[in-house]
Amino acid sequence: MLDRLFVYGTLMRGYDHPMARRLSDNADYLGAATMPGRLYKVAHYPGLIEATAASDRVLGDVFRLHRPAELLAELDDYEGCGAGCEQPAPYRREIARVTLAAGGELEAYVYIYNFDVARLRHIPSGRFADSIG
Template identity: 50%
Template sequence: MQGDRLKGPLLFVYGTLRPGCDEPMARWLGDAARPVGPAVAQGALYRVAAYPGFVPGGTGDVTGDLFALPDPEAVLAALDDYEECAAHFPQPHEYRRERLIVLGEHGPVEAWTYIYNRDVVGLERIESGDFLS
């Protein structure tokens, strides 16, 4: 069963796209992709506005969720528009999409995620690493 849940590319979400977040795009993602379970990435989470920004690296843990993408091109294209990092948005983008290694329930996996692409000086760090807590 777990192997079926991990077929196809994975997406790590840590903010307003997480299950339990009452946002239209979170509900859309829940329909467009298959939830895999909780995951943790190394890095820091910052409060940008009513949403967070993730910066990978360091020793902190960022809590999030994994999704398997049955139609990765369509889902990632829609999310690139949502995160305003598709090619048709003016540079510099606030986010960039990259693959990174996250720790899922059954060990490390590679997943796409959206990384905050601006300076975090002056932003409040979310010390718990969990945007929903």
């Protein structure tokens, strides 16, 4: 099982959220990273969808999970796509190629938004913090 996770919203470092603290307490921070995608403001949290142009990038953080099976099950429940969650789920967990800001590429899990974004506000910078305020 893959042990890396790319996060781009309230699970990033610096957010005062219980699941962000759970992640940081149970994973090693590997660094800032980007991946192809388009970011939208869903509510007080974002949703990432596949890129529609080569310039579409989302900024986030990559973590190496200490106990990936256990923590991913918790995160799947948090993201609404766990085994017992209602379907269709708002997110789906996939493997993506991410580029570390420090250099190099790696594969990591990422939560992809699974609903229509037509009525959501696009975040052109790809940085969730730019949509707050």
